[in-house]
Amino acid sequence: MLAALNTLAGILLPEDGASKNADDIAELYALILVMALVVFVGVEGALIWFMIKFKARRGRVAAQIHGNTRLEIGWTVGAAVILVFITVVTFIKLPGIKNPAASDIDANGNQVASAALLASTDQPAVPKGAKLNIVVDGQQYVWRFQYPRQDDKEVFAYEEMVVPVGMTVTLDITADDVAHSWWIPALGGKMDAIPGYTNKTWFKADRAGSFSGQCAELCGRNHANMLARVRAVPFDEYQSWYDQQAADIKAAREEGARQRAEILKQEREAAEQAESE
Amino acid sequence: MAITSEPPTTETTAVRAKARPQIIAHEVRPEPTGWRSWITTTDHKKIGILYLYTTLVFFCLGGVEALLMRIQLGSPENTFVSPETYNQLFTMHGTTMIFLVIVPVWAGFANYLVPLMIGARDVAFPRINAWSYWMFLFGGIALYASMFFTPPEAGWFSYVPLSLKEYSPSGGQEAWIYMVHLTGLASMLGAVNFIATIHNMRAPGMGWGRIPLFVWTILVYAYLIVIALSSLAAAATMLLLDRNFGTSFFDPTQGGSALLWQHLFWFFGHPEVYILVLPAFGVFSEVLPVFARKPIFGYKAIAASTAAIAFLGLLVWAHHMFSTPMSTVVLAFFMLSSFLIAVPTGVKIFNWIATLWRGTIEYRVPLLYSIGGIGTFLMGGITGIFLAVFPVDWQLTDTYFVVAHFHYTAFGAAAFGMIAALYFWFPKMSGRMMSEKLGKVSFWFFLVGFHVTFLVQHSAGLSGMPRRVYEYTDTGSLTIYNQISSAGSFILSIGVLLTIINLVRSVKSGAIAGSDPWKANTLEWFMPSPPPENNFDVIPRVRSVEPMRDIRREVEQQTATEQRFQAGRPPTTI
Numbered sequence: 019m020l021a022a023l024n025t026l027a028g029i030l031l032p033e034d035g036a037s038k039n040a041d042d043i044a045e046l047y048a049l050i051l052v053m054a055l056v057v058f059v060g061v062e063g064a065l066i067w068f069m070i071k072f073k074a075r076r077g078r079v080a081a082q083i084h085g086n087t088r089l090e091i092g093w094t095v096g097a098a099v100i101l102v103f104i105t106v107v108t109f110i111k112l113p114g115i116k117n118p119a120a121s122d123i124d125a126n127g128n129q130v131a132s133a134a135l136l137a138s139t140d141q142p143a144v145p146k147g148a149k150l151n152i153v154v155d156g157q158q159y160v161w162r163f164q165y166p167r168q169d170d171k172e173v174f175a176y177e178e179m180v181v182p183v184g185m186t187v188t189l190d191i192t193a194d195d196v197a198h199s200w201w202i203p204a205l206g207g208k209m210d211a212i213p214g215y216t217n218k219t220w221f222k223a224d225r226a227g228s229f230s231g232q233c234a235e236l237c238g239r240n241h242a243n244m245l246a247r248v249r250a251v252p253f254d255e256y257q258s259w260y261d262q263q264a265a266d267i268k269a270a271r272e273e274g275a276r277q278r279a280e281i282l283k284q285e286r287e288a289a290e291q292a293e294s295e
Numbered sequence: 296m297a298i299t300s301e302p303p304t305t306e307t308t309a310v311r312a313k314a315r316p317q318i319i320a321h322e323v324r325p326e327p328t329g330w331r332s333w334i335t336t337t338d339h340k341k342i343g344i345l346y347l348y349t350t351l352v353f354f355c356l357g358g359v360e361a362l363l364m365r366i367q368l369g370s371p372e373n374t375f376v377s378p379e380t381y382n383q384l385f386t387m388h389g390t391t392m393i394f395l396v397i398v399p400v401w402a403g404f405a406n407y408l409v410p411l412m413i414g415a416r417d418v419a420f421p422r423i424n425a426w427s428y429w430m431f432l433f434g435g436i437a438l439y440a441s442m443f444f445t446p447p448e449a450g451w452f453s454y455v456p457l458s459l460k461e462y463s464p465s466g467g468q469e470a471w472i473y474m475v476h477l478t479g480l481a482s483m484l485g486a487v488n489f490i491a492t493i494h495n496m497r498a499p500g501m502g503w504g505r506i507p508l509f510v511w512t513i514l515v516y517a518y519l520i521v522i523a524l525s526s527l528a529a530a531a532t533m534l535l536l537d538r539n540f541g542t543s544f545f546d547p548t549q550g551g552s553a554l555l556w557q558h559l560f561w562f563f564g565h566p567e568v569y570i571l572v573l574p575a576f577g578v579f580s581e582v583l584p585v586f587a588r589k590p591i592f593g594y595k596a597i598a599a600s601t602a603a604i605a606f607l608g609l610l611v612w613a614h615h616m617f618s619t620p621m622s623t624v625v626l627a628f629f630m631l632s633s634f635l636i637a638v639p640t641g642v643k644i645f646n647w648i649a650t651l652w653r654g655t656i657e658y659r660v661p662l663l664y665s666i667g668g669i670g671t672f673l674m675g676g677i678t679g680i681f682l683a684v685f686p687v688d689w690q691l692t693d694t695y696f697v698v699a700h701f702h703y704t705a706f707g708a709a710a711f712g713m714i715a716a717l718y719f720w721f722p723k724m725s726g727r728m729m730s731e732k733l734g735k736v737s738f739w740f741f742l743v744g745f746h747v748t749f750l751v752q753h754s755a756g757l758s759g760m761p762r763r764v765y766e767y768t769d770t771g772s773l774t775i776y777n778q779i780s781s782a783g784s785f786i787l788s789i790g791v792l793l794t795i796i797n798l799v800r801s802v803k804s805g806a807i808a809g810s811d812p813w814k815a816n817t818l819e820w821f822m823p824s825p826p827p828e829n830n831f832d833v834i835p836r837v838r839s840v841e842p843m844r845d846i847r848r849e850v851e852q853q854t855a856t857e858q859r860f861q862a863g864r865p866p867t868t869i
Contacts, residue, residue, distance in 0.1 A: 028772065029754045032690040040690075047687050054677045064648050065670055072587070074655035080588040081653035089649070090596050090642065097641040101634040101680075108630070108684050115686045116623070158462075196457040197553060199618060199693055203759040207689020210619045212554060213456060214547030217620040234693040234761040236450050238457060239378040242764035 033203035036229055036250075037221040040206045042114045050104055057100065115206070118220040122184035124148050127253030129184075149186045152179065156191070156198030156211035158237055159244035171264035178247045182256035183226050191217040196238060202231035202248050210235055223250030337421035338828055339406050342428050344724060346403030347717075349432055350396050351795070356439070357391035358791060360384045362784055365748075369781040371769040381765035382448035383467070387438070389451030390471060393567065394478045395435045397709045398520075401574040402431070402485045404716050405513040407724060409489060411819035411826060412507045414498025414834045419491035427484040434477030441470035450763065452564065453534065455545035455556040460538045468538065475531045479524045486517035493517075498818065500837035507817045507840070508591065511598045512577030515605045519566045519573075522609065527563035530556060554619060561612035569608040571705055572672070573601055575712025576643055579665045582719055583647055584841075585815045586662035587654030593646040594840055600639035600646075607636040617685040618692050626685045633683035640676055644669060659813070660734035661719035667742045668711025675703025678753065696756030699749045706745060714741070714794060721798070722812045726824040727805030733797040741790030747783025751776045816841035 030051065034044035124130050125148035153164040165173040181187050191200050193211035201208035205221035223229070233244035251259070327335050336342060364384050367375045376384065406424065410417055418424050441447065445465035449458035458468055493514045497506070506514075534556070536542040543549030545556050576597075584591045591597065613621065613629040647669055656662070678700040682688050691697060721729050755776040760767055767773050811820040820843045822830060838845055 028758065030757070032687075032757050033759060043686055043690050046684065047681065047690070050681055050684060050687065054680065058674065058677055061644060061648070061673055062670055065651070065666065065673075068648060068651040069656060069666060072651055072654050072656050074588070074657045078655045080655045082590060083592060083649075083653065084590050085593040085596065085646075086649075090593050090646070093645045094638060094642055097638045101637060104680065104684065105631065105634065108686065109627075112623075112686060115689075196462055197454055199761075201693075201759075201761070203690065207686065208618050208692065209689070210616075212547075212619060214553055215620045217618075231759065232761060232764075236382075236454065236457065236763045238462060239382055239448070241382075242378065242766050 036204040036223055036225060036227065037206055038119050038224070039115045039219075039221060040204055042111050043207060046108065046111045046115075049107060053100060053104065118149065118186050118188055119222050121148050121186040121222065123182065123253055127182065127257065149188055150181060151188045151190065152181075154179075154189050154191045154200055154211065156193035156195075156200070156233065156237070156244075158195050159233070159240040161198075161200070161233075161244070161246045165260065168260070168264075171261070172267060173260055173263045174267070175263060177245060178249055180249050180251060180256060180259050181223060182253040183223050183250045185253070186220060186222045188220045189218065191219065197235050198233045198237045198244065199235035200231075200246070201234040202229050202246060204229045205231075205248060208234045221248075223248070226250050226252060337417075337425045339410050339418045339421065339424060340724070340826065340828075342424055343403050343405075343407030345428055346399050346406060346431070349428075349435070350400040350403060351798075353391050353395040353435055354400075354791075355795075357388050357396055358788060360388040360391065362788060364388065365781040365784040367765060368767070368777045370778070371774050372766050376765070378765045379448065382450075382763070383446040385763055386447050386450050386471075387442075390438060390447070390474065391435075392705075393451060393571070394474060395431075395438070397571045397705065397713070398482055398567075399431050399478070400709075400713050401513070401516060401570075402427075402482065404578075404713070404720065405489055405516075405574065406485075408720065408819055409492060409510055409513055410496070411723075411822065411830060412510050412817050413493060413496060413501060414818050414831060414837065415492060415496035416830045418488050419496060420488050423484050424488050427481040427488070430477050430484075431481035434474045434479075434481060437477060438470050438474035441467045444470075447471040452560055453556075454560075455534070455537075455553050456547065458534060458538075459546060469535070472531045472535045472538075475527060479528050479531075482520050483524055483528075486520035489513055489517040490521075498834050498837045498842075501842075504595070505837055505840050505842075506598075508580035508594070508597055508601075509574070509577035509817075512573045512580075512601050515601050516570050516573050519570050519605050519608065523563045523566035523570065526559050530559035530563070533559075554616075557616050557619065558612070561615045562609075564615060565612040566605070566608045568701075568704065569604055572708035572712075573604065575668065575708040575716075576601065578712045578716045578719070579647055579669055581815075581817065582661045582665045582715055583650045585719075585813050586657045586659055587651050588657070589650060589654040590841065591646070592649035592652070593642075596642055597646050600642045603639040604636060604643075607632060607639070611636060614683055614685075614688070617688040630683050630685050634680070637676065637680060637683075644673055644676075659718075660729070660731055660738060661715045661813075663735065663738045664711050664715035664718060664741075667738065668707055668715060671703055671707030671711060671742075671745065673707075675700055675705075675707050678703065691756060693762050694756030695752040695760045695762060698762055699752035699756065702745075702749045702752075706749075711741075717794070717798070719813070720819075721801065722805075722808030723819055723824045723826070725802055725805070726808055727801050728808050728812060729797050729801040729805055733793055733800075737790045737793035737797060739790075740786055740793060744783050744785070744787030744790050748780050748787055749783070751779045751783075755780070811843065811847070814847065816844045818842050821846060 032040070032044050032047055034040040122130065151166055155162040155164065160176050161179075163175045163179045165175070189200065189209070191209050191211045192215065193213045195213065197213070198211040199208045200211055200219070202221070205223065206219060209217045209219040211217065227250055229248045229250070231246045231248075233241060233246070237244060326332065333341060333345060363376065364381065367373050367381055406418070409415075445467045447453070447463070447467035447470060448465075449463050449468060453468070453471060456462060493506070493510060533542070533544040537545050537551070543551040545551045545553060547553050580591055580597055610632045611629060613625065614633045617626060617629070678696070682691055682697065682700060718729055718734055721727070755773060758771050758773060758776070760773055760776075767777070808824050810823050813820070818835065818837070819826070821835060835842060835846060
């Protein structure tokens with residue numbers, strides 16, 4: 019039964035279950051779906067029913083009706099009321115989708131007390147505790163993730179973004195060459211990466227796991243191969259990955275610098291040799 | 296004033312006639328015949344038929360491109376075509392279907408029908424009309440000539456920076472730009488022609504409240520073309536300059552804006568959607584009352600909702616850009632404007648359904664295609680509501696959900712509408728009927744094939760499949776969704792093929808139609824089929840929305856009276 023329900027949700031609903039914004043979008047979607055189905059069945063039903071019921075038969079004469087103002091005003095208002103309702107629900111749901119939620123953990127990975135909202139109505143919800151800000155940069159055909167610096171450690175990654183579970187991650191999305199679109203379905207909606215602009219979105223992984231997605235804006239021949247993955251891990255594991263990545267990058271940089279120096283030296287020697295000859 | 300209002304005496308008219316320049320015929324050339332008559336024609340009916348045959352050819356080309364794409368997506372990680380070819384295919388498919396099929400197909404039907412429907416002997420500017428057809432044809436040829444070199448591959452909406460020289464160096468992009476310019480100019484001249492014709496050349500008595508609904512939609516279509524296509528023409532010119540002459544309107548590395556293109560493009564692109572579907576709505580509004588044998592329900596509401604949709608359609612363009620950087624206020628505005636447009640659209644659908652109510656519905660092929668179109672379009676309209684809610688759109692945009700949505704609207708209304716129009720007006724254009732039996736079979740293939748192809752694409756999009764990907768991995772249910780969709784596309788093409796076979800056969804050997812085979816309501820059925828070159832010898836006076844019905848009733852009464860006289864009985868009452 020549950021499996022059947024899951025399959026049905028897979029067919030009918032957007033992806034969710036890993037981050038609050040994606041869950042809220044799926045809920046909003048489901049709500050509109052219910053209303054849409056009612057309208058769909060009603061109108062499509064009337065269309066088919068009338069087609070069958072009023073099929074031409076011998077002796078039947080068509081009623082010469084030109085219109086009915088009251089009826090027409092009625093369905094105009096009716097359609098408008100449904101839309102007003104969807105508008106209201108959307109704006110009720112919007113803050114939960116758009117504004118970053120508060121982190122469950124602080125900068126050191128410790129659990130913070132339950133994140134009750136402040137009694138303020140006109141302030142946007144400021145994420146309490148820590149948040150991780152990652153610069154996402156779209157390039158033909160790979161995503162680059164720039165992590166914030168921690169005591170002079172520089173960390174970036176390609177294709178796979180590693181984040182701690184329970185921490186709010188805010189993304190600054192941009193692009194280097196052509197337009198791309200950042201999208202991990204289970205972690206919320208997409209945001210376009212457009213060169214010259216910075217777009218913002220966020221997510222907070224509720225559970226550990228690997229969530230995949232891909233670029234959603236045509237960006238060239240290998241658009242289909244521009245994959246993205248978010249791996250949510252416990253904070254400790256994240257921290258050790260971060261340190262390891264920083265060390266690897268540093269080592270690679272030093273190695274690069276060493277090799278460059280070597281090449282320069284060789285070139286200089288070769289030039290000197292050529293001169294002396 | 297008193298002087299001028301006096302009736303002119305015979306003397307003054309004689310003087311005036313003398314002052315008028317004399318028209319002297321130096322020589323009368325024989326009317327060209329054969330293929331030459333088609334090349335040199337300025338007859339709106341011949342030009343209309345040229346448009347229709349040309350769009351049929353492009354429709355087949357676009358359809359083949361679609362089938363190639365569906366074959367490629369028929370299995371995961373397929374290598375049937377290369378990524379490069381795939382991008383070229385969807386670019387050509389979209390561009391062809393929009394610019395070379397649906398917009399001109401309505402120009403074709405409108406060319407043929409508008410003068411007949413409003414009781415005019417031709418359009419206002421017959422030569423410009425011919426010119427606009429030839430420019431459209433050469434626009435199409437410019438695009439398809441690139442097949443022999445490198446076709447464009449930046450998508451039908453050619454987003455910058457991808458379409459800039461740096462990322463799309465091939466001349467295919469230039470071919471796309473020339474196509475836009477040529478067909479755009481063709482459409483605009485055609486539109487001006489329709490506007491002038493409909494405003495000025497209506498039969499006596501045909502006030503604004505008595506114009507056939509198809510003509511109403513063509514008028515609105517024409518106004519939308521003038522407004523929207525100028526934005527595209529400007530944007531395409533800027534793109535041409537950026538690519539070839541070193542300007543940087545769109546190049547972000549030179550201070551240009553990549554978003555500017557999107558705004559200019561969609562300011563054209565959304566009204567374009569209504570350019571595609573409004574004439575189809577007009578076809579539905581003509582076909583339904585004829586086969587329900589009932590007047591259209593709410594003529595004024597349908598005409599007014601057409602204008603309302605067009606006006607609102609100019610204010611919703613940024614809903615194509617909900618995931619670009621925009622403030623919440625802007626997002627909310629475009630969500631609400633998109634919602635508003637659903638109201639007049641709903642009104643139309645309700646009115647059509649009410650037209651069926653208590654009618655005597657005859658299941659003829661044009662009606663089946665119209666009902667199929669309305670039922671299909673309804674679903675596209677409903678998924679449009681999902682997409683208008685911008686937080687939900689963040690999940691759905693640029694996925695197969697959108698592909699499904701716009702095929703339900705564009706194909707549901709425009710393709711169903713144009714085939715309904717073909718079956719409905721073919722007897723008038725050719726003098727022969729198309730086969731009902733083959734038409735009905737084609738309809739069921741068409742309807743079932745369409746829904747099998749596109750319904751499941753909603754789910755593919757919800758499961759995370761983006762648009763314009765040449766391959767996908769075998770995760771979740773993606774494979775089965777795509778296989779169903781590919782299978783459906785072949786069922787659909789059988790439907791199209793049957794209609795084309797029907798068309799080709801009926802041109803030569805269809806049953807003779809007579810002037811009014813459907814017992815229809817509008818003036819084009821007053822003439823013999825096909826109508827003579829000058830259309831009307833006498834332009835009838837129009838007394839209602841259904842002039843042909845009035846004429847038929849009059850004729851029936853007269854014949855009845857005559858028969859009574861012949862039988863020796865005087866009329867009892869009239």
